[in-house]
Amino acid sequence: MAELVDFQNGKVICGRWKVSSQLGAGGCGAVYKVEDLFNKGFSAAMKVESNDVGNMGVLKLEVQVLAKLKDLPDAFRLYDMGKRKKYSFMVMSLGGQDLLNLAMKSPKTLSLPTIARIGIMCLSAIKSIHDVGFVHRDVKPGNFVQGCTTGRLSRLLYLIDFGLIRAYMKEGKDGEMKMRKARTTVALRGTFRYCSLNTHNRIEQGRVDDLYSLLHVLQAINRGLPWDGMKDEKEIMKKKAMDPNIIFKDAPPEFVTIAEYLMTVSTIEKPDYVKVYKLFYEELERNNVNFLTPYEWETKKNDVNTMVEPSKHERKTFQKDSDEKLQYRIYPQLHPKKFEDAGVQLKC
Numbered sequence: 001m002a003e004l005v006d007f008q009n010g011k012v013i014c015g016r017w018k019v020s021s022q023l024g025a026g027g028c029g030a031v032y033k034v035e036d037l038f039n040k041g042f043s044a045a046m047k048v049e050s051n052d053v054g055n056m057g058v059l060k061l062e063v064q065v066l067a068k069l070k071d072l073p074d075a076f077r078l079y080d081m082g083k084r085k086k087y088s089f090m091v092m093s094l095g096g097q098d099l100l101n102l103a104m105k106s107p108k109t110l111s112l113p114t115i116a117r118i119g120i121m122c123l124s125a126i127k128s129i130h131d132v133g134f135v136h137r138d139v140k141p142g143n144f145v146q147g148c149t150t151g152r153l154s155r156l157l158y159l160i161d162f163g164l165i166r167a168y169m170k171e172g173k174d175g176e177m178k179m180r181k182a183r184t185t186v187a188l189r190g191t192f193r194y195c196s197l198n199t200h201n202r203i204e205q206g207r208v209d210d211l212y213s214l215l216h217v218l219q220a221i222n223r224g225l226p227w228d229g230m231k232d233e234k235e236i237m238k239k240k241a242m243d244p245n246i247i248f249k250d251a252p253p254e255f256v257t258i259a260e261y262l263m264t265v266s267t268i269e270k271p272d273y274v275k276v277y278k279l280f281y282e283e284l285e286r287n288n289v290n291f292l293t294p295y296e297w298e299t300k301k302n303d304v305n306t307m308v309e310p311s312k313h314e315r316k317t318f319q320k321d322s323d324e325k326l327q328y329r330i331y332p333q334l335h336p337k338k339f340e341d342a343g344v345q346l347k348c
């Protein structure tokens, strides 16, 4: 069993990063909020992993993925990395709360348009990972983090924790990127509560499996899943094989359409992200909600809208714009066009 790395507040790493609090802890390490002593007022998140984990260590892989995401406008940045005698670390952008906390701490029950809107934020985050050639394989609420604690980015969700990630493409001899061949024996990777039925059946996961997990995540924070509380894998599988009308009975009706669509997509195919986006968006339209509508967890005190919404001057400039257009000026990454094609940077 690897010895856990446990940093006290005030510890300074590399003469630069001063630990100010712990943000989370996992099996092999922990995540800390750190202050940059070279850049007053700047904070970041430091993920630390014990070197005792040997080949099981995932930090190196996480660094590689973050480095690949660097050209995307809205992705966490990698600021530093290093290895000490007992531990390895990486420093990345500091996000806000994770989806698990947001959903649990929300003073009000999350409405269906909020659930669908979270669906779009998560879809965008998942697509970014797919676009750089990886399947995440551990889509769960604790792995979606607000882009920032306050302001515009606090309404966006980014995917973190690339410990179980797997490349689905590889460079062929001709230099072209090709799909990797599916393995015949695959160990289960992911979380029982959220993973797809394919994953339980030990089938090589593809992009579609991350999207199945997303539906499970959304239903879990909505009204819960029919297999909640179950431990036996066979029993869980039986429930997951049920009619989507039963699994998603209290969800926006489009969830069933999305689930039925995903059943038609093979693990090697690229899912139609725009189709899924548009189905989520129908719930927003029905309820007159858009990306500028405050979330249930946003309080007056921490009102993002004062920062997210345009100033009076900007309002005047944009006055001819409808709210629908305005939302895309503020959140261009959520425009349906952005979900259209790969923008793939599959070359290493």
Ligand SMILES: Nc1ncnc2c1ncn2[C@@H]1O[C@H](COP(=O)(O)OP(=O)(O)OP(=O)(O)O)[C@@H](O)[C@H]1O
Residues within 6 Å of the ligand: 023, 024, 025, 026, 027, 028, 029, 030, 031, 045, 047, 076, 092, 093, 094, 095, 096, 097, 098, 142, 143, 145, 160, 161, 162, 163
């Ligand atoms: N960049 C970040 N900004 C803010 N919080 C973060 C960041 N990265 C991680 N966290 C927080 O730390 C928690 C654990 O992070 P992460 O999932 O990467 O660690 P882990 O050791 O792999 O955990 P687990 O074993 O639970 O998956 C997250 O759920 C989140 O709350």
